[in-house]
Amino acid sequence: MDLFDRTEQVRTGAGEKAVLVHLDLPDALGREDLDEFHHLVTSSGVEPVTELVSKRDRPDPALFIGSGKVEELAELVRSHEADVVLFNHALSPGQERNLERAVKCRVLDRTGLILDIFAQRARTHEGRLQVELAQLQHLSTRLVRGWTHLERQKGGIGLRGPGETQLETDRRLLRDRIRSIQARLDKVRKQRAQGRRARDRSETPLISLVGYTNAGKSTLFNALTTGDVYVADQLFATLDPTLRKVRVPGVGPAILADTVGFIRHLPHRLVQAFRATLEETVNASLLLHVTDSSAEERDANVDAVNEVLEEIGANQVPVLHVYNKVDRLDQPPRVERDEHGLPWRVWLSATTGEGFDLLYAAIAERLADRWVDRWLRLPPSAGKLRARLHEAGEVLDERATTDGGMLLRVHVNRVHFERLLREADLDEEQVKVPDPSVADAETPSYNPERSHRAG
Numbered sequence: 001m002d003l004f005d006r007t008e009q010v011r012t013g014a015g016e017k018a019v020l021v022h023l024d025l026p027d028a029l030g031r032e033d034l035d036e037f038h039h040l041v042t043s044s045g046v047e048p049v050t051e052l053v054s055k056r057d058r059p060d061p062a063l064f065i066g067s068g069k070v071e072e073l074a075e076l077v078r079s080h081e082a083d084v085v086l087f088n089h090a091l092s093p094g095q096e097r098n099l100e101r102a103v104k105c106r107v108l109d110r111t112g113l114i115l116d117i118f119a120q121r122a123r124t125h126e127g128r129l130q131v132e133l134a135q136l137q138h139l140s141t142r143l144v145r146g147w148t149h150l151e152r153q154k155g156g157i158g159l160r161g162p163g164e165t166q167l168e169t170d171r172r173l174l175r176d177r178i179r180s181i182q183a184r185l186d187k188v189r190k191q192r193a194q195g196r197r198a199r200d201r202s203e204t205p206l207i208s209l210v211g212y213t214n215a216g217k218s219t220l221f222n223a224l225t226t227g228d229v230y231v232a233d234q235l236f237a238t239l240d241p242t243l244r245k246v247r248v249p250g251v252g253p254a255i256l257a258d259t260v261g262f263i264r265h266l267p268h269r270l271v272q273a274f275r276a277t278l279e280e281t282v283n284a285s286l287l288l289h290v291t292d293s294s295a296e297e298r299d300a301n302v303d304a305v306n307e308v309l310e311e312i313g314a315n316q317v318p319v320l321h322v323y324n325k326v327d328r329l330d331q332p333p334r335v336e337r338d339e340h341g342l343p344w345r346v347w348l349s350a351t352t353g354e355g356f357d358l359l360y361a362a363i364a365e366r367l368a369d370r371w372v373d374r375w376l377r378l379p380p381s382a383g384k385l386r387a388r389l390h391e392a393g394e395v396l397d398e399r400a401t402t403d404g405g406m407l408l409r410v411h412v413n414r415v416h417f418e419r420l421l422r423e424a425d426l427d428e429e430q431v432k433v434p435d436p437s438v439a440d441a442e443t444p445s446y447n448p449e450r451s452h453r454a455g
């Protein structure tokens, strides 16, 4: 059995009996939600047998919960013959090790649990690579500071109590494996970027579904595409983004992307690991932010999704909120508009289809203003930006200025436009100029040789 067979065993097994541990902490110290924890646990396929909920001002540095509670926990594990203890919190490698010794049972923290669910749900090649990378990185923190995971999993005669040599070998194997996965992921990402550039050029808008896990994204995605995406009443039913071509009345063809469900306090390393999955979100023309309107935690879920969007740099993308599951509220579908009169929130039901007509109309209206058509004055140093604008949209006119810079008239997707300017460290006000043929503003010298319609 090599190291990577053993990492497989970090996963929870379906049907395993679990004792759940939740510590009620002050907000500032990372308060977690108990209902969401139950959802997470059910999604992982283990069977919760009992739970230990306790309150503390701060976690114990060595055991997370107090030593009295640890004894109680050990007793619960014994009496319920539990296979695993699941914590609704991130544990340090040391805490995990101490707890395992004290309760004589496998302990998995929140990050490990989320990774386990991701591992079960990953279906595409890229998704699986991403999960494996995140798991190995999680394991490597345990390997460097602790050693329990591998030591414990070795088991078997002749494999118990590895010496330094084995530890070094495993570290090296782990490093090599991480590097090889990173290289393969880079390759997959490049292929994906090529697909994206082709889409950009074809001007097909990309609409990305995002939302708190279990909000109904896959149900909506299926209903809109009549496709067959995995739907389940479990968290993270969707891990890999699924792209489908759809026809939106009033818009024409568009690409719809389903993405992984967001949760509160998604460990930072996981956000990094799933960045490629979420890249579709960063580059979308419009985000459909789906929310379960019947959920008690509705507003907190919306905030949690917004936080992740900010973290992945997608907070600049226009958003249309979809308040799903209106059938549960016994309310008719409707549209709310923002202070500019634009559709802002559509209340509908993905299962009954009520409100889809409102959604289509709202999407069409929101996408209508997605292009910018304007004159820009670029300094000589902005050659790269000029090239990127050519790639991202259409350059309708281009003139050299006496200072070696450029005047361009661009027709480009607003989202891409704003992103490119940000990347070039410029803002719109610095480069925007009036149409030179009508403006009284400084007229640049015009070099007909260099004027062309860009292809």
Ligand SMILES: Nc1nc2c(ncn2[C@@H]2O[C@H](COP(=O)(O)OP(=O)(O)OP(=O)(O)O)[C@@H](O)[C@H]2O)c(=O)[nH]1
Binding pocket: 211, 212, 213, 214, 215, 216, 217, 218, 219, 220, 230, 231, 232, 233, 234, 235, 236, 237, 238, 239, 260, 261, 262, 324, 325, 326, 327, 328, 348, 349, 350, 351, 352
């Ligand atoms: N009553 C009702 N239930 C819905 C509606 N839309 C989705 N559901 C249910 O909500 C649950 C979650 O739906 P999914 O589509 O899997 O949710 P998701 O947001 O894709 O979930 P993740 O992949 O975990 O992020 C399923 O049991 C759906 O049947 C709706 O409009 N009304």
